[in-house]
Amino acid sequence: MRIKPESLASHLKQKLPEILLVSGDDPFLSQESSDLYRAACKTQGFNERLSYPANKGFDWSQLEEHLQSMSLFGENRLVEVHLQALPDDAGKKVLCAWAEHPPEDSRLLLTSSRLQTSTLNTKWFKTIENHCLHVQIWPLTMAELPQWINQRLRAKGFAPTSGAVKALCENVEGNLLAAAQEIEKLRLLVDGKELDETTVMRCVANSSHYSVYELMEEVIQSHSRHALHILSSLRSEGVAPPIVLWAVTREMRLLAKLKRAAGSSNDAQALLGKHNIPRKRWPAYEKQARQLRPRLLQRAHQHCLKAELSIKGSLKDDPWLHIQDACLALTGHMPPGA
Numbered sequence: 001m002r003i004k005p006e007s008l009a010s011h012l013k014q015k016l017p018e019i020l021l022v023s024g025d026d027p028f029l030s031q032e033s034s035d036l037y038r039a040a041c042k043t044q045g046f047n048e049r050l051s052y053p054a055n056k057g058f059d060w061s062q063l064e065e066h067l068q069s070m071s072l073f074g075e076n077r078l079v080e081v082h083l084q085a086l087p088d089d090a091g092k093k094v095l096c097a098w099a100e101h102p103p104e105d106s107r108l109l110l111t112s113s114r115l116q117t118s119t120l121n122t123k124w125f126k127t128i129e130n131h132c133l134h135v136q137i138w139p140l141t142m143a144e145l146p147q148w149i150n151q152r153l154r155a156k157g158f159a160p161t162s163g164a165v166k167a168l169c170e171n172v173e174g175n176l177l178a179a180a181q182e183i184e185k186l187r188l189l190v191d192g193k194e195l196d197e198t199t200v201m202r203c204v205a206n207s208s209h210y211s212v213y214e215l216m217e218e219v220i221q222s223h224s225r226h227a228l229h230i231l232s233s234l235r236s237e238g239v240a241p242p243i244v245l246w247a248v249t250r251e252m253r254l255l256a257k258l259k260r261a262a263g264s265s266n267d268a269q270a271l272l273g274k275h276n277i278p279r280k281r282w283p284a285y286e287k288q289a290r291q292l293r294p295r296l297l298q299r300a301h302q303h304c305l306k307a308e309l310s311i312k313g314s315l316k317d318d319p320w321l322h323i324q325d326a327c328l329a330l331t332g333h334m335p336p337g338a
Contacts, residue, residue: 002134005029012040017133018102023112024137027246028177033135041078048075051314056085060094076105083112092124099131163197212247224331241319252300258289300329
């Protein structure tokens with residue numbers, strides 16, 4: 001059963017699904033949906049948590065063992081599988097077996113980036129989806145953002161004016177995680193329910209000296225030294241790593257698409273327009289995409305993945321170091337030790 005992320009909370013109150021699949025490219029909505037399921041599982045006594053990054057070449061026998069055996073000491077388990085690549089035949093077999101005969105002492109959380117229609121229509125995927133709750137996440141467009149922010153503000157007890165919603169939209173520029181954090185800050189700083197544009201701007205002014213957008217501007221301009229300075233400032237000012245990783249990952253993917261569109265100025269400009277990049281910044285993006293070596297894009301991708309795993313606790317590394325190395329790669333510099 002496919003549902004939208006905003007419907008998940010009500011579904012979890014009715015029944016805890018044996019499998020939850022979260023797919024989509026928005027990191028905040030994916031994380032929020034996953035956290036809701038984790039909390040619901042914990043409430044139901046699934047206290048042991050196991051996490052597996054299922055990349056290409058993943059040994060699916062690890063998951064098969066959980067399917068065939070009871071957990072140690074009778075502890076109920078939440079098993080998380082982060083699909084970083086589509087499963088091979090062995091993986092498909094294990095996941096279908098789990099879907100059709102789920103172990104009583106376990107719940108399964110599957111997370112994935114956006115799934116293509118060709119995957120959604122396969123037999124193995126339909127088998128899984130028929131036995132699970134599938135939260136399918138689509139990125140919000142800039143036109144949809146005001147309604148999303150308005151609903152979230154009202155859910156927190158505010159009665160926002162249209163000016164307040166517009167001011168917040170302009171500040172976060174499509175970053176849902178940043179929007180959610182600003183709303184939480186408003187909840188702490190603002191007394192009463194009324195929320196106008198002046199109040200929003202006053203609270204937003206207390207934000208970090210630098211923003212992730214200034215960071216990415218320096219990355220696109222290949223200003224590695226200043227980019228690392230901004231990154232260090234963001235860290236010291238307490239900006240959450242997922243916000244920064246979201247911005248770095250977004251720019252990395254856009255540069256990769258521009259690289260593939262190299263040789264066609266029309267294709268590149270259409271792509272930049274689709275991603276709401278201001279026209280005055282198009283030349284910098286096109287130049288960076290042309291001169292960035294494929295190896296550096298691959299290196300940036302690897303560090304983004306490691307940063308994500310570090311944030312989720314699957315990798316015992318400092319996510320900031322991987323974010324730093326991803327930024328270095330995108331500025332055209334090979335990270336140290338690479």
